[in-house]
Amino acid sequence: MTSPQIEIQLIAAVVAMACAIPGVFLVLRKMALISDAISHSILPGIVLGFFITHDLNSPLLILLAACTGVITVVLVEAIQKTGLVKEDTAIGLVFPALFSIGVILIAKNANDVHLDVDAVLLGELAFAPFDRLLMGGVDVGPKSLWIMGSIFIVIIALLLLFYKELKVSTFDIGLSSALGISPMLMHYGLMSVSSVTVVGAFDAVGAILVVAMMIAPAATAYLLTADLKKMLLLSIFFGVFSAIAGYWMANLLDASISGSITTMLGMVFLMVYLFAPRKGLIAVLYRQKQQRTEVSLITFLLHLNNHTEENERHINHLQEHINWQKVRSKTVVTLALKNNMIEIDNKVVSLTEKGKEFTDLALEYIITNKDEKIEPMKDDFFLFRG
């Protein structure tokens, strides 16, 4: 590995970590799309900043662009407050307008500005190591590493300082106001931090891919855990992993680094989306199927319970009565047998002691509208699940 390679990976990893932390809170607060809006609407801020400083990495430019980000949030909220349109429409109206202004500003000054929209939107990590920070004439490393590094340190410091406040205002606005923690302050604080992060990162990974860096690790982590601390750590891990794996994939394919980091994030998300225990797609589908069978089982048992006459409990008769397909009836009957709920004697089905007890309890819960108690009850009775 050459030193620019190490530096690129280092920058990518730092960007991933810095994005993951605000990302977690945005996802939890259902404001993920605000990051998309900010990442587009900082364009006019960047262009204006560039007119003044002529340096994409200058702190003033970052500050100006971050202000545009906060202005976006304020504008969205102002439009929303008029009640004329819903929140999502407000977001969708504000950022394209600001973005258009940015594009036009660039186009009108194309001759004297070395800045093009592609660079802002897409970024190019491969060039990041060539922009060095000179301190007193000594080369101390790539500029963007320093910028993102300082942003990351600030984010970590703020997170540690305000962890409790952030947590309570994210999950319970009412409680947080009652405790004297202003949700407004937390909201705008988070928005400012997000804006600064987006602006700091756009140079390295591009404005749109910042959105991926913010949302994807957090969403992936959210599928795996319901614990805020674990979610933060997991999303940092996913971010850094994708950043480094994405870099090597880009190396292999000779393609855009930011594109392949995002693709990597996408693949990680897809894997977790499919295979996450409990919350993944396969687990959810399996559970739904299981529940469907178990609901059928309860229906079946209740039906048996209603019929004391032997001719009503004939196995073929039951199939007609509940109107199930043959396969389905078979599954249900087998499950009931396995769990010792019923016994079949000469093609006549009858409830066992255990089956009777289960049915009575289920019936009582259904009548008294305590459906939620049926689920834990299943654990007590079932030897095999559906």
Add this chain to the structure above:
Amino acid sequence: MTITDYFNLLWTDYTLRTITLGTAVLGAICGMLGSFAVLRKQSLLGDAISHAALPGIAVAFLITGAKDSNTLLLGALVSGLLGTFWIRGIITKTHLKTDTALGLILSLFFGFGMLLLTFIQKQPNANQAGLDKYLFGQAATLVESDVILMVVVTGISLLILLLFWKEFKILLFDADYTKTLGFNTKFIDTLITFFIVLAIVLGLQTVGVVLMSAMLLAPAAAARQWTNRLSTMIFIAAIFGAFSGVFGTAISASQNNLSTGPVIVLVASVFVLVSFVFSPGRGLLFKQIRFLQNRRDLKLQKTLQFMYDIVSTHDNISHPHAIRILNNFQGFTKKTLQQLEEKKWITLSGQQWSMTQKGFNKAENLYNQSDTND
């Protein structure tokens, strides 16, 4: 070229005519279908789909090697639909919320598309130039066949809209009721989503991935302010969209270095702004005026009530009183007194006022619901 030049050239210049027609038709179809997106609270779906279409374009190019815009748009359509259904899958099957799902698909698909685009660029002997016009859109690349395609799609979607009008409308406003009536809601839903995706994909070439969402939203959001009827809203939205297209093209053609997409979006945003402020029913201006008017009326009635309290202690209600005695009550000025006189509730003479029978009745019934407005 000035704007008047542009309108003169419009009838003679082939390119200009094609582009103008194209953007106008695009604006109309976006406004029409965007109305549904806005009312279904799917405003940002457009943003997500337009980004999600990018890898489709790249894959279509990789497979066919053709730069024919119809093939590429087909790829975009497939990948846009894929994105839409994945978004729906995430929302229904996991506990992730709509915004997260949209943001995820938007950024992940776009990133993958970027990967493919840069991969294509590195390929030898590929005539890849021009693929990135889908990023920001170039109305200038529109040719007659593109416009014909747009017109055909608009025609079809209009036909479908009229055919399924009742179903679309009822699904829009009461999905549960639709289901109980026995309509196949899944089918209707997929149909309308399909056409929204189609409109977005059509617009990619003209305004580009990034600005497409505004094209879809802005005319509809503007039209929403002028009416409460769905049919009227769709009609107005189509007109706003078409005008944004024409004006945007006109402005960008009359200036150097102005790309069409952003200008169209800004023109549409101006429509939105004007609608927000000046629409008579919901607009901010008239709302504020109504608010002030109500407040003034309330103040007037408060003054009247105060006078009534004074008057009711006398036998003769028209007994004149000095204006001075109203002093410890702040709610009156010379103007409000004049207004009260105009309404014939009091009469003024010099420094004295006296209440009329009409004013007395009004004040007496001020808090009665049965009192009719005069």
